Amino acid sequence: xxxxxxxxxxxxxxxxxxxxxxxxxxxxxxxxxxxxxxxxxxxxxxxxxxxxxxxxxxxxxxxxxxxxxxxxxxxxxxxxxxxxxxxxxxxxxxxxxxxxxxxxxxxxxxxxxxxxxxxxxxxxxxxxxxxxxxxxxxxxxxxxxxxxxxxxxxxxxxxxxxxxxxxxxxxxxxxxxxxxxxxxxxxxxxxxxxxxxxxxxxxxxxxxxxxxxxxxxxxxxxxxxxxxxxxxxxxxxxxxxxxxxxxxxxxxxxxxxxxxxxx
Amino acid sequence: xxxxxxxxxxxxxxxxxxxxxxxxxxxxxxxxxxxxxxxxxxxxxxxxxxxxxxxxxxxxxxxxxxxxxxxxxxxxxxxxxxxxxxxxxxxxxxxxxxxxxxxxxxxxxxxxxxxxxxxxxxxxxxxxxxxxxxxxxxxxxxxxxxxxxxxxxxxxxxxxxxxxxxxxxxxxxxxxxxxxxxxxxxxxxxxxxxxxxxxxxxxxxxxxxxxxxxxxxxxxxxxxxxxxxxxxxxxxxxxxxxxxxxxxxxxxxxxxxxxxxxxxxxxxxxxxxxxxxxxxxxxxxxxxxxxxxxxxxxxxxxxxxxxxxxxxxxxxxxxxxxxxxxxxxxxxxxxxxxxxxxxxxxxxxxxxxxxxxxxxxxxxxxx
Numbered sequence: 001x002x003x004x005x006x007x008x009x010x011x012x013x014x015x016x017x018x019x020x021x022x023x024x025x026x027x028x029x030x031x032x033x034x035x036x037x038x039x040x041x042x043x044x045x046x047x048x049x050x051x052x053x054x055x056x057x058x059x060x061x062x063x064x065x066x067x068x069x070x071x072x073x074x075x076x077x078x079x080x081x082x083x084x085x086x087x088x089x090x091x092x093x094x095x096x097x098x099x100x101x102x103x104x105x106x107x108x109x110x111x112x113x114x115x116x117x118x119x120x121x122x123x124x125x126x127x128x129x130x131x132x133x134x135x136x137x138x139x140x141x142x143x144x145x146x147x148x149x150x151x152x153x154x155x156x157x158x159x160x161x162x163x164x165x166x167x168x169x170x171x172x173x174x175x176x177x178x179x180x181x182x183x184x185x186x187x188x189x190x191x192x193x194x195x196x197x198x199x200x201x202x203x204x205x206x207x208x209x210x211x212x213x214x215x216x217x218x219x220x221x222x223x224x225x226x227x228x229x230x231x232x233x234x235x236x237x238x239x240x241x242x243x244x245x246x247x248x249x250x251x252x253x254x255x256x257x258x259x260x261x262x263x
Numbered sequence: 264x265x266x267x268x269x270x271x272x273x274x275x276x277x278x279x280x281x282x283x284x285x286x287x288x289x290x291x292x293x294x295x296x297x298x299x300x301x302x303x304x305x306x307x308x309x310x311x312x313x314x315x316x317x318x319x320x321x322x323x324x325x326x327x328x329x330x331x332x333x334x335x336x337x338x339x340x341x342x343x344x345x346x347x348x349x350x351x352x353x354x355x356x357x358x359x360x361x362x363x364x365x366x367x368x369x370x371x372x373x374x375x376x377x378x379x380x381x382x383x384x385x386x387x388x389x390x391x392x393x394x395x396x397x398x399x400x401x402x403x404x405x406x407x408x409x410x411x412x413x414x415x416x417x418x419x420x421x422x423x424x425x426x427x428x429x430x431x432x433x434x435x436x437x438x439x440x441x442x443x444x445x446x447x448x449x450x451x452x453x454x455x456x457x458x459x460x461x462x463x464x465x466x467x468x469x470x471x472x473x474x475x476x477x478x479x480x481x482x483x484x485x486x487x488x489x490x491x492x493x494x495x496x497x498x499x500x501x502x503x504x505x506x507x508x509x510x511x512x513x514x515x516x517x518x519x520x521x522x523x524x525x526x527x528x529x530x531x532x533x534x535x536x537x538x539x540x541x542x543x544x545x546x547x548x549x550x551x552x553x554x555x556x557x558x559x560x561x562x563x564x565x566x567x568x569x570x571x572x573x574x575x576x577x578x579x580x581x582x583x584x585x586x587x588x589x590x591x592x593x594x595x596x597x598x599x600x601x602x603x604x605x606x607x608x609x610x611x612x613x614x615x616x617x618x619x620x621x622x623x624x625x626x627x628x629x630x
Contacts, residue, residue, distance in 0.1 A: 103467070115273075162471075
């Protein structure tokens, strides 16, 4: 294959007009749209980032794709399978890491991995999976004994038991120190290099800029910009006309979502 | 109900989780064991002798003889002392009764007039006195007959048709086991669900292709095994240490235990699905648990309750389980003989199962 002419990107996740209504916190009778007609097309083999301030609807969007949350409007499909009508089929081909990553007490990492494999009707070799996420020799450890970064990597190991086509990561590096953060990025790149599509949400601009191939920026339940990081910077970063460099992604983010504090 | 290999595999995992939680297994047994032991001692103390103080002012041989007669009776523990000393002891609660023999105690057995014996009591112990006074009167009558040399006209020969001794503890134990079973089961499903939700574990499970019924079945199987283990420890303790006898068959007894466990695990799932926080599940759990402690014939028979409460009390799930267990343990009833209780349990089981599967909706319970 000519590296200059990559194969035409093939979408693996297709989202059309996806909506989610919730009752308003201060007035239970009125609804608001937590996710408002979101359309996305995520290609096979890419690392796709969803950026947005707190409450923008990132997690709700992911939860609808994962079958965790009912879809109130629009449609979503993963690998051609409709999420709303075949949620269990979709769950079989995706891997999910949630924001909360607590597990059953009293079980070792190996036992937890066996448990998750059983839920997919598979058998796995815990040591191989743990080696993949850089947790060799931790088979007998309990999740409570792991550090923040180790916990996140273990969550990813759990999400890999079914060799998923798409891996969803919800704020995977929130709360990690710089070393653990970079370690996790390496892991994400490594998984992606084997062809796995990865969808992640983040607040971290650096992460979005250097890890993600393409991005969607969400605010108030809507996608307000989409593209690869450099395109977004070109299009949206406020221009200091004489400067050859055009600011960074954080400028894009703030220009689009404003400086007002959220939650 | 056919159990799939996935459900068994999951049940095995939950069994491991529950078994490794040694602290909670230990403490869940601690309370019932203390309870049984205390009740065991309380009901044994009924056999204790009555402490009787006698102030004998008369020096006649007849008075001495009278005192000897009372002393010889194992029902009484006799202390001889002066009236004032005994009075102090009575006030302090060291004596139950104080009997005062007057100076002119010796009278002609054929005299028409009776000798007044003063009895000092502490009226605060009314309940005990009601039981003790007839015993004392009986004794006095017997002594009188002996002095007068006459035989009693009638004698009662008591024949126990049950031909075995039944203590309160024998009555209590099956009810206490039923109660423990209820608590362990409701906590074992309902409280666990809420805990798993709080930690986000339910959500994590829900993004895998597992079905709710697989999850519920696995927890029910694992919890049932744990509850059986806990109850077996209690039964062994009751039989070996407290000397309780279970007259009916153990297999019938365990059958009812398993059925009862299923009922309360299902009800626990309902609670866990309805209540969103640990505090809420505790509160709702108490609403379910407390009335049943008092109304289900655990501590005293349903028949002794007010007329209008009885039908309600008898329809509670714990009543069916407690009555069933009691009939088997105390009367040696077969499963066939306790059909009414079994039907009651079956109804509650179906009701609980339908409710649990309706209420336990992944999306709502997990979020």
